[in-house]
Amino acid sequence: MTEMNIAQAVNAGLATALEDERVVLIGEDVGTTGGVFRVSDGLLARFGPERVIDTPVAESGIVGAAFGMAINGLKPIVEIQFMGFTYPGFDQIISHVARIRNRSRHRFTAPMVIRIPYGAGIGAAEHHSESAEVIYAHTPGLKVVVPSTPYDAKGLLLAAVEDPDPVVFLEPIRMYRAIREDVPDEPYTVPIGVAELVEEGDDVTLIGYGAMMKEIGAAFELLTASGVSVEVIDVRSLVPLDTETIIESIRKTGRAVVVQEAPRTAGFGAEIVAQIQEHALFSLEAPVERVTGWDTIVPLRRAEKHYMPSTEDIVQAAHRTLLS
Amino acid sequence: MFDTPLQRLTPNGDLLGESPLPLEEIRRLYQAMLSARVYDRKCSVMQRQGRLATYAQFEGQEASQIGAVAALRKQDWVVGTYRDAGAMWFHGYPWVNLILGRTGDERGGRAPDGVNVTPPSITVGGHMIHAVGTAWASRIKGDDSVSLTLFGDGATSEGDFHEAMNFAGVYKTPTIFMCQNNGWAISMPRDRQTASKTIAHKSIAYGVAGALVDGNDLLAVYEVCKQAVDRARAGEGATLIEALTYRMGPHTTTDDPSRYRTNEGVEEWAQKDPIERVRRYLESEGAWDPAWQAEVESEESDRVETAVSEAEALTPWTADEIFEGMFAEIPPHLAYQQSLLRRRP
Ligand SMILES: Cc1ncc(C[n+]2csc(CCOP(=O)(O)OP(=O)(O)O)c2C)c(N)n1
Numbered sequence: 274m275t276e277m278n279i280a281q282a283v284n285a286g287l288a289t290a291l292e293d294e295r296v297v298l299i300g301e302d303v304g305t306t307g308g309v310f311r312v313s314d315g316l317l318a319r320f321g322p323e324r325v326i327d328t329p330v331a332e333s334g335i336v337g338a339a340f341g342m343a344i345n346g347l348k349p350i351v352e353i354q355f356m357g358f359t360y361p362g363f364d365q366i367i368s369h370v371a372r373i374r375n376r377s378r379h380r381f382t383a384p385m386v387i388r389i390p391y392g393a394g395i396g397a398a399e400h401h402s403e404s405a406e407v408i409y410a411h412t413p414g415l416k417v418v419v420p421s422t423p424y425d426a427k428g429l430l431l432a433a434v435e436d437p438d439p440v441v442f443l444e445p446i447r448m449y450r451a452i453r454e455d456v457p458d459e460p461y462t463v464p465i466g467v468a469e470l471v472e473e474g475d476d477v478t479l480i481g482y483g484a485m486m487k488e489i490g491a492a493f494e495l496l497t498a499s500g501v502s503v504e505v506i507d508v509r510s511l512v513p514l515d516t517e518t519i520i521e522s523i524r525k526t527g528r529a530v531v532v533q534e535a536p537r538t539a540g541f542g543a544e545i546v547a548q549i550q551e552h553a554l555f556s557l558e559a560p561v562e563r564v565t566g567w568d569t570i571v572p573l574r575r576a577e578k579h580y581m582p583s584t585e586d587i588v589q590a591a592h593r594t595l596l597s
Numbered sequence: 598m599f600d601t602p603l604q605r606l607t608p609n610g611d612l613l614g615e616s617p618l619p620l621e622e623i624r625r626l627y628q629a630m631l632s633a634r635v636y637d638r639k640c641s642v643m644q645r646q647g648r649l650a651t652y653a654q655f656e657g658q659e660a661s662q663i664g665a666v667a668a669l670r671k672q673d674w675v676v677g678t679y680r681d682a683g684a685m686w687f688h689g690y691p692w693v694n695l696i697l698g699r700t701g702d703e704r705g706g707r708a709p710d711g712v713n714v715t716p717p718s719i720t721v722g723g724h725m726i727h728a729v730g731t732a733w734a735s736r737i738k739g740d741d742s743v744s745l746t747l748f749g750d751g752a753t754s755e756g757d758f759h760e761a762m763n764f765a766g767v768y769k770t771p772t773i774f775m776c777q778n779n780g781w782a783i784s785m786p787r788d789r790q791t792a793s794k795t796i797a798h799k800s801i802a803y804g805v806a807g808a809l810v811d812g813n814d815l816l817a818v819y820e821v822c823k824q825a826v827d828r829a830r831a832g833e834g835a836t837l838i839e840a841l842t843y844r845m846g847p848h849t850t851t852d853d854p855s856r857y858r859t860n861e862g863v864e865e866w867a868q869k870d871p872i873e874r875v876r877r878y879l880e881s882e883g884a885w886d887p888a889w890q891a892e893v894e895s896e897e898s899d900r901v902e903t904a905v906s907e908a909e910a911l912t913p914w915t916a917d918e919i920f921e922g923m924f925a926e927i928p929p930h931l932a933y934q935q936s937l938l939r940r941r942p
Contacts, residue, residue: 297737323737324737329760329764331760331763333756333757333760334729334757334760334761334763334764337723337727337729337730337760338726338729338733340730341676341726341731341732341733341734341744342730342731342737343730344715344727344730344731345674345730345731345734345735346734346738347737347738361756364723364757365723365726365757368720368723369724369727373715373716374922374924375703375922375923376703376706376716376922377706377708377715377716378703378704378707378922379707379922379925380706380707380708381708381716382925414923416924416928437924437925438924438925466928512928513928513930513931514930516930
């Protein structure tokens with residue numbers, strides 16, 4: 274065991290993954306500088322420039338070339354520098370990576386991982402704060418995971434590398450260095466498609482993922498202190514979604530607050546709410562609450578706080594469900 | 598540079614300089630071009646009969662496609678488009694797959710094991726970078742396969758052309774970029790696609806080798822492709838080849854070329870037909886007779902007919918099966934949706 278933060282855990286996961294000769298890491302500035310977040314620090318020295326590849330600034334080229342490598346037997350891990358810069362490469366993801374298994378009827382597959390740092394809360398420049406996870410979740414043929422802890426970061430990354438299909442691996446920027454915990458030194462995986470029941474309680478279920486787990490954790494403390502018995506679910510995997518864990522929890526608590534940092538309309542939270550009403554409507558004691566970002570461009574540093582869903586928002590939403 | 602395209606056979610079938618291939622091999626490639634044309638014409642007819650969905654003819658481009666693939670080895674990659682059936686087939690992709698695809702059936706996209714031909718790219722331009730990736734992977738894995746990507750003049754206007762060429766230049770990947778400049782991108786003529794004098798000129802900017810070739814000349818196409826393949830295999834990097842040819846038919850069966858071009862171009866290029874000039878050459882060498890030609894055409898016609906019957910005999914996907922192409926294993930949410938579809942009356 275080594276105590277580490279999420280950035281270090283992803284680094285450890287990458288190092289483990291690169292032990293497999295078929296794995297390459299490819300992206301802008303991932304080699305010499307170790308990535309703009311230093312997540313790939315030291316990997317170039319260990320695995321060499323053939324396997325840890327610094328590329329020209331060209332997202333379509335990066336994803337497209339990695340896709341070509343994947344159909345020819347490699348297992349590329351792509352790093353996109355920031356979520357807001359995925360769009361130039363988005364056509365490759367949606368038109369090729371996500372579709373090749375189907376359009377070649379399993380002859381060619383794209384077992385690749387697309388790592389994307391995402392999210393706001395660090396007062397970054399324009400285009401550096403997006404939470405567009407739902408676009409990937411909405412694209413047939415992709416799996417989408419979002420770790421919120423160092424343990425899950427390494428385990429989900431290794432599961433993503435092992436997976437025979439393309440996995441979009443979202444890294445909450447704000448959480449990279451926010452928490453530390455013990456992470457096993459040996460390889461392990463956290464299964465894709467399984468949510469984590471973080472806390473058990475009886476009155477209300479808080480459901481979220483990624484950076485929002487920090488706010489949810491703080492809300493849990495406050496609510497518990499005021500005598501509410503709170504259940505907490507970290508979804509971790511948006512696709513496939515572990516509907517069972519969510520539904521089971523709602524059957525017990527009858528109340529839910531769904532939290533996402535992304536804009537409100539057609540966000541991934543809406544899918545969770547829809548699943549709840551399809552499968553557990555008659556267990557509900559109150560309307561499901563949503564705590565989300567707004568349908569605005571994420572404001573720059575000085576006004577950013579108005580955008581971010583807060584601990585207080587979650588606490589209030591939970592109390593609203595408890596009124597009924 | 599790139600002032601005149603390389604030519605080995607004049608439209609009259611006269612050999613210029615030395616033939617890059619022995620006569621027997623030219624006969625084999627001639628036969629392949631004939632076969633490709635039989636297939637292409639049959640597909641157009643079947644489309645009109647309502648047996649195929651939209652079809653993109655490649656008549657006139659047989660030399661560019663067969664000549665390029667002739668320079669490859671079996672294990673090399675072919676990454677092409679909707680108009681590259683001739684190239685795909687000659688590299689081992691069966692007619693039945695191509696026809697299945699055109700009947701509207703994804704199973705056509707499955708190349709046989711050991712045949713490294715990707716399903717035809719429908720998005721214009723997105724696939725060229727894949728041939729950079731496959732070539733790069735070959736090098737990382739330590740095998741000496743090369744990758745050939747085929748595309749049109751229109752595709753060179755897409756941003757992805759730039760990224761693919763740039764990556765190929767920077768990483769010296771063993772990729773052969775084969776631009777079939779057939780004069781048109783649907784209704785847009787080549788001179789409104791780019792202000793560059795030739796497409797081959799673009800190679801200079803990317804630091805890769807370039808070549809301009811008469812795309813209706815089987816021998817010249819083979820020669821430049823073979824040089825490019827040899828360079829790629831020797832670790833000397835990529836080549837951009839511009840093959841000057843002509844789209845004799847409409848863009849696809851849904852297109853009406855009279856809206857944007859006169860028949861002049863078609864008539865002019867009919868005089869430069871890629872098949873006829875090899876025929877004349879073979880005849881002058883005593884290696885062609887009409888009986889042989891009739892036999893080749895009729896045999897290929899039967900083979901295509903059989904492939905069509907096979908494709909048509911295949912039962913379409915069941916409702917259940919449409920979920921099976923998405924992932925290695927059907928995940929729970931898709932299994933659930935599958936159960937919903939099963940209940941549909
Ligand atoms: C990204 C994209 N944009 C537009 C289209 C529609 N489209 C199909 S073929 C074509 C023209 C392509 O011309 P060219 O690359 O010269 O190839 P050709 O069809 O002449 O073989 C267009 C615009 C498409 N398939 N993909």
